[in-house]
Amino acid sequence: MHGRRSRRKGRLLVGELSPYLHELAVQAATHFGQHTQTSITFTYQGAVVRAASSDEPAARCDQVEARTGTGPCVQAMDQLHAVLVPRIPDDGDAWAQWRDQALAEGFVSAVAMPAHVRPGVAVTLNLYSGEPDPWDAQALLDADAHVQAVAVALRARLTEPVPTLDREVRRALDARALLDHAVGVLMHANASTPQEVSEVLSRMSIEGDLSLEQAAVLVLRSLEPSADVDALPTPNRPSD
Known part of the structure:
Protein backbone atom coordinates (compact mmCIF):
# COMPACT_ATOMS: atom_id res chain seq x y z
CA MET A 1 0.00 0.00 0.00
CA HIS A 2 1.07 3.61 -0.49
CA GLY A 3 2.79 5.71 2.15
CA ARG A 4 4.60 2.86 3.89
CA ARG A 5 8.13 4.24 3.74
CA SER A 6 7.29 7.77 4.88
CA ARG A 7 4.97 6.45 7.57
CA ARG A 8 7.70 4.37 9.19
CA LYS A 9 9.74 7.55 9.61
CA GLY A 10 6.88 9.03 11.61
CA ARG A 11 6.15 11.86 9.19
CA LEU A 12 2.76 13.53 9.48
CA LEU A 13 0.40 13.17 6.56
CA VAL A 14 -0.49 16.27 4.58
CA GLY A 15 -3.00 18.24 6.64
CA GLU A 16 -2.59 16.03 9.72
CA LEU A 17 -3.24 18.12 12.81
CA SER A 18 -2.84 15.79 15.79
CA PRO A 19 0.76 14.56 16.21
CA TYR A 20 0.05 12.59 19.38
CA LEU A 21 -2.88 10.69 17.84
CA HIS A 22 -1.00 10.32 14.57
CA GLU A 23 1.82 8.62 16.46
CA LEU A 24 -0.65 6.21 18.07
CA ALA A 25 -2.07 5.39 14.62
CA VAL A 26 1.43 4.78 13.26
CA GLN A 27 2.34 2.57 16.22
CA ALA A 28 -0.77 0.47 15.66
CA ALA A 29 -0.11 0.12 11.92
CA THR A 30 3.50 -0.86 12.62
CA HIS A 31 2.34 -3.48 15.12
CA PHE A 32 -0.03 -5.12 12.64
CA GLY A 33 2.48 -5.18 9.79
CA GLN A 34 2.69 -3.95 6.24
CA HIS A 35 -0.71 -5.29 5.19
CA THR A 36 -2.50 -2.94 7.61
CA GLN A 37 -3.24 0.79 7.56
CA THR A 38 -4.97 2.45 10.49
CA SER A 39 -7.10 5.47 11.24
CA ILE A 40 -8.50 6.98 14.45
CA THR A 41 -11.92 8.61 14.48
CA PHE A 42 -13.98 9.87 17.38
CA THR A 43 -17.57 10.94 17.88
CA TYR A 44 -19.03 13.53 20.23
CA GLN A 45 -22.81 13.32 20.61
CA GLY A 46 -23.10 12.03 17.04
CA ALA A 47 -20.65 14.49 15.45
CA VAL A 48 -17.91 12.42 13.77
CA VAL A 49 -14.31 13.65 13.47
CA ARG A 50 -11.41 11.86 11.79
CA ALA A 51 -8.52 12.51 14.15
CA ALA A 52 -5.42 10.82 12.69
CA SER A 53 -4.31 8.15 10.24
CA SER A 54 -1.19 6.14 9.48
CA ASP A 55 -1.57 6.56 5.70
CA GLU A 56 -3.48 8.72 3.22
CA PRO A 57 -5.75 5.92 1.87
CA ALA A 58 -6.99 5.07 5.37
CA ALA A 59 -7.49 8.78 6.06
CA ARG A 60 -9.64 9.22 2.96
CA CYS A 61 -11.85 6.29 3.96
CA ASP A 62 -12.46 7.68 7.44
CA GLN A 63 -13.06 11.16 6.04
CA VAL A 64 -15.93 9.73 4.00
CA GLU A 65 -17.41 8.24 7.18
CA ALA A 66 -17.00 11.54 9.01
CA ARG A 67 -18.73 13.50 6.25
CA THR A 68 -21.58 11.03 5.67
CA GLY A 69 -22.07 9.80 9.24
CA THR A 70 -22.21 6.19 8.06
CA GLY A 71 -19.73 3.32 7.92
CA PRO A 72 -18.31 0.57 10.12
CA CYS A 73 -16.52 2.95 12.49
CA VAL A 74 -19.68 5.00 13.05
CA GLN A 75 -21.66 1.83 13.75
CA ALA A 76 -18.95 0.57 16.09
CA MET A 77 -18.99 3.80 18.09
CA ASP A 78 -22.79 3.86 18.20
CA GLN A 79 -22.96 0.29 19.51
CA LEU A 80 -19.61 0.20 21.38
CA HIS A 81 -19.05 -3.15 19.73
CA ALA A 82 -16.42 -4.17 17.18
CA VAL A 83 -17.51 -4.25 13.55
CA LEU A 84 -15.66 -6.80 11.40
CA VAL A 85 -15.72 -6.58 7.61
CA PRO A 86 -13.73 -9.64 6.47
CA ARG A 87 -14.58 -8.94 2.84
CA ILE A 88 -15.79 -5.53 1.69
CA PRO A 89 -18.73 -6.16 -0.68
CA ASP A 90 -18.63 -4.61 -4.13
CA ASP A 91 -22.34 -3.80 -4.14
CA GLY A 92 -25.28 -3.19 -1.80
CA ASP A 93 -26.71 -0.18 -0.02
CA ALA A 94 -24.94 -0.51 3.33
CA TRP A 95 -22.23 2.14 3.78
CA ALA A 96 -22.18 2.68 0.01
CA GLN A 97 -19.94 5.76 -0.06
CA TRP A 98 -17.45 4.32 2.43
CA ARG A 99 -17.46 1.00 0.56
CA ASP A 100 -16.77 2.67 -2.78
CA GLN A 101 -13.91 4.70 -1.27
CA ALA A 102 -12.37 1.68 0.47
CA LEU A 103 -12.48 -0.40 -2.71
CA ALA A 104 -11.05 2.48 -4.73
CA GLU A 105 -8.12 2.61 -2.30
CA GLY A 106 -7.47 -1.11 -2.83
CA PHE A 107 -8.79 -2.33 0.51
CA VAL A 108 -10.72 -5.58 0.72
CA SER A 109 -11.20 -5.92 4.49
CA ALA A 110 -11.62 -3.70 7.53
CA VAL A 111 -12.15 -3.71 11.28
CA ALA A 112 -13.58 -0.94 13.47
CA MET A 113 -12.63 -1.37 17.14
CA PRO A 114 -14.36 1.11 19.48
CA ALA A 115 -13.72 2.36 23.01
CA HIS A 116 -15.70 4.52 25.42
CA VAL A 117 -14.03 7.83 26.31
CA ARG A 118 -16.67 9.52 28.46
CA PRO A 119 -20.46 9.94 28.25
CA GLY A 120 -21.31 10.98 24.71
CA VAL A 121 -17.74 10.49 23.44
CA ALA A 122 -16.33 7.36 21.79
CA VAL A 123 -13.32 6.58 19.63
CA THR A 124 -12.45 3.87 17.11
CA LEU A 125 -9.25 2.39 15.81
CA ASN A 126 -9.96 1.38 12.23
CA LEU A 127 -7.87 -1.24 10.44
CA TYR A 128 -7.73 -1.50 6.66
CA SER A 129 -6.05 -4.16 4.53
CA GLY A 130 -5.64 -5.10 0.89
CA GLU A 131 -5.80 -8.75 1.98
CA PRO A 132 -9.01 -10.61 2.85
CA ASP A 133 -9.61 -11.14 6.59
CA PRO A 134 -5.94 -10.95 7.69
CA TRP A 135 -6.52 -10.44 11.43
CA ASP A 136 -6.79 -13.43 13.76
CA ALA A 137 -8.30 -13.46 17.26
CA GLN A 138 -5.06 -12.26 18.85
CA ALA A 139 -4.85 -9.36 16.40
CA LEU A 140 -8.35 -8.29 17.39
CA LEU A 141 -7.37 -8.40 21.06
CA ASP A 142 -4.35 -6.27 20.21
CA ALA A 143 -6.57 -3.81 18.34
CA ASP A 144 -8.75 -3.51 21.41
CA ALA A 145 -5.68 -2.85 23.58
CA HIS A 146 -4.52 -0.14 21.16
CA VAL A 147 -7.88 1.64 21.05
CA GLN A 148 -8.15 1.54 24.84
CA ALA A 149 -4.79 3.34 24.96
CA VAL A 150 -6.14 5.92 22.52
CA ALA A 151 -9.22 6.37 24.72
CA VAL A 152 -7.03 6.96 27.77
CA ALA A 153 -5.03 9.61 25.90
CA LEU A 154 -8.14 11.33 24.58
CA ARG A 155 -9.89 11.18 27.95
CA ALA A 156 -6.93 12.85 29.62
CA ARG A 157 -6.82 15.51 26.94
CA LEU A 158 -10.51 16.32 27.34
CA THR A 159 -10.63 16.38 31.15
CA GLU A 160 -7.28 17.57 32.51
CA PRO A 161 -6.65 21.32 32.85
CA VAL A 162 -4.13 22.88 30.49
CA PRO A 163 -2.15 26.13 30.79
CA THR A 164 -4.09 29.28 29.96
CA LEU A 165 -2.96 31.85 27.48
CA ASP A 166 -1.22 35.04 28.50
Missing part, protein backbone atom coordinates in the same frame (compact mmCIF):
# COMPACT_ATOMS: atom_id res chain seq x y z
CA ARG A 167 -3.89 37.60 29.41
CA GLU A 168 -3.19 39.88 26.45
CA VAL A 169 -3.20 37.00 23.97
CA ARG A 170 -6.32 35.57 25.55
CA ARG A 171 -8.16 38.87 25.12
CA ALA A 172 -7.14 38.92 21.47
CA LEU A 173 -8.45 35.41 20.89
CA ASP A 174 -12.14 36.26 20.87
CA ALA A 175 -14.96 33.84 20.26
CA ARG A 176 -14.99 34.48 16.51
CA ALA A 177 -11.29 33.69 16.16
CA LEU A 178 -11.74 30.54 18.24
CA LEU A 179 -14.58 29.34 16.04
CA ASP A 180 -12.68 30.17 12.86
CA HIS A 181 -9.70 28.17 14.09
CA ALA A 182 -11.88 25.16 14.98
CA VAL A 183 -13.54 25.34 11.55
CA GLY A 184 -10.14 25.24 9.88
CA VAL A 185 -9.04 22.28 11.98
CA LEU A 186 -12.18 20.29 11.16
CA MET A 187 -11.96 21.11 7.46
CA HIS A 188 -8.50 19.52 7.41
CA ALA A 189 -9.45 16.57 9.61
CA ASN A 190 -12.58 15.54 7.71
CA ALA A 191 -11.79 17.07 4.28
CA SER A 192 -15.10 18.92 4.69
CA THR A 193 -16.58 22.15 3.39
CA PRO A 194 -17.15 25.11 5.74
CA GLN A 195 -20.89 24.39 5.69
CA GLU A 196 -20.35 20.74 6.65
CA VAL A 197 -18.04 21.79 9.48
CA SER A 198 -20.55 24.33 10.75
CA GLU A 199 -23.14 21.56 10.88
CA VAL A 200 -20.73 19.37 12.90
CA LEU A 201 -20.12 22.13 15.45
CA SER A 202 -23.83 22.91 15.65
CA ARG A 203 -24.61 19.24 16.29
CA MET A 204 -21.97 19.07 19.01
CA SER A 205 -23.39 22.21 20.57
CA ILE A 206 -27.03 21.10 20.54
CA GLU A 207 -26.55 17.45 21.49
CA GLY A 208 -23.86 18.18 24.08
CA ASP A 209 -25.66 21.18 25.62
CA LEU A 210 -22.64 23.38 24.84
CA SER A 211 -22.11 26.81 23.38
CA LEU A 212 -20.48 26.91 19.95
CA GLU A 213 -17.33 28.25 21.64
CA GLN A 214 -17.26 25.27 24.01
CA ALA A 215 -17.70 22.88 21.09
CA ALA A 216 -14.80 24.63 19.34
CA VAL A 217 -12.60 24.26 22.43
CA LEU A 218 -13.42 20.54 22.61
CA VAL A 219 -12.30 20.09 19.00
CA LEU A 220 -9.05 21.98 19.58
CA ARG A 221 -8.27 20.11 22.80
CA SER A 222 -8.86 16.79 21.02
CA LEU A 223 -6.83 17.46 17.89
CA GLU A 224 -4.24 20.05 18.89
CA PRO A 225 -2.50 19.04 22.14
CA SER A 226 -0.31 22.14 21.99
CA ALA A 227 -3.28 24.49 21.79
CA ASP A 228 -3.38 26.74 24.86
CA VAL A 229 -7.10 26.92 25.49
CA ASP A 230 -8.84 27.02 28.84
CA ALA A 231 -10.34 23.87 30.31
CA LEU A 232 -13.66 23.19 28.65
CA PRO A 233 -16.43 24.57 30.89
CA THR A 234 -19.39 22.20 30.56
CA PRO A 235 -21.57 22.68 33.66
CA ASN A 236 -24.38 20.58 32.21
CA ARG A 237 -22.15 17.69 31.07
CA PRO A 238 -23.01 14.37 32.76
CA SER A 239 -20.40 13.18 35.22
CA ASP A 240 -18.15 10.35 34.04
